[in-house]
Amino acid sequence: MSLQNPESRQPVLSVDNLTVRFNGAPANVVDGVSFSVQAGKTLAIVGESGCGKSVTSMALMGLLPATATVTASASRLLDEPLLGMPAERLLDVRGNRMAMIFQEPMTSLNPVFTIGEQIAESVMRHQGLARKAAMQRALQMLEHVRVPDARQRLDAYPHELSGGMRQRVMIAMALANDPKLIIADEPTTALDVTIQAQILALVSALQAQTGTSMILITHDLGVVAEVADEVMVMYAGQVVESGSVKTLFDDPQHPYTIGLMGSMPSIGPRQGRLATINGRVPTPAEMPSGCRFAGRCPFAISACREARPALLEVTEGHFAACIRAPLEQHLGASA
Known part of the structure; x- marks a missing residue:
């Protein structure tokens, strides 16, 4: 059984x-x-x-x-x-x-902290990890959501990323604590x-x-x-x-x-006005x-x-x- x-x-x-x-x-x-x-x-x-x-x-x-x-x-x-x-x-x-992915990442991410710091903060708060281990977890999550050059992005600020990359960061942050x-x-x-x-x-x-x-x-x-x-x-x-x-x-x-x-x-021929x-x-x-x-x-x-x-x-x-x-x-x- x-x-x-x-x-x-x-x-x-x-x-x-x-x-x-x-x-x-x-x-x-x-x-x-x-x-x-x-x-x-x-x-x-x-x-x-x-x-x-x-x-x-x-x-x-x-x-x-x-x-x-x-x-x-x-x-x-x-x-x-x-x-x-x-x-x-x-x-x-x-x-x-439970975690949330917000509608507009530019207004949800803090502009004065790096991407790595913002993900690591959540991990340190909820998992009790030291900063070094939390930053490693942040790197893993950026790689997990397929952010290119993830190690460099750890030190980037939100305004340095495209909208798509910022949304990937928000997803990484939401998933960081499983x-x-x-x-x-x-x-x-x-x-x-x-x-x-x-x-x-x-x-x-x-x-x-x-x-x-x-x-x-x-x-x-x-x-x-x-x-x-x-x-x-x-x-x-x-x-x-x-x-x-x-x-x-x-x-x-x-x-x-x-x-x-x-x-x-629809993709096909339009029959009239929507x-x-x-x-x-x-x-x-x-x-x-x-x-x-x-x-x-x-x-x-x-x-x-x-x-x-x-x-x-x-x-x-x-x-x-x-x-x-x-x-x-x-x-x-x-x-």
């Missing part, structure tokens, strides 16, 4: 009913969000700017300002509660058991498409080698199709659809997901009482504006928060 690691039988991260509200705001900016991340898997959180993706990640990392109130029915990082964790313990966990979970917040947004492809391939390869779980925050469905296992679509702070990548791409069941996919450019989603994401002061997407939805009916739709299982493992799902019944029907 084979013996399993107990950690492999539980999610690396599980969150139930996460809410975030800023002081003075009339509505939650993250409202009842629940999800889990399995060992070695990637969960993509998708949506337009303003949908609550980054706020969700910052809440999990304990990086929101004091003006934010964060609550959850339950939240666990492996074997311990996450939200509400004592500040001293959170300092031990952050950068160690975290169980990485949160990557739009890690390729500031990069050109060639470098973007290299970074995505690197992240996927490193994840396969280390078995690290990942939350990928993005608005780019092309990136999602390439690297994710599961997808959670957010709109105006709420989860509107979730499921496996294959399920969501083959059979999207929420009008917002369909709209996002319709706005993706589809758009009219309107914009409502601000906290504008949140409607019913479905938050109803004002932009081509399938909306009066009932959509009366009550928030529940996130229900449409098919096995595929959830959608739409009272008209499954949508096949309504395609072509008048709203």
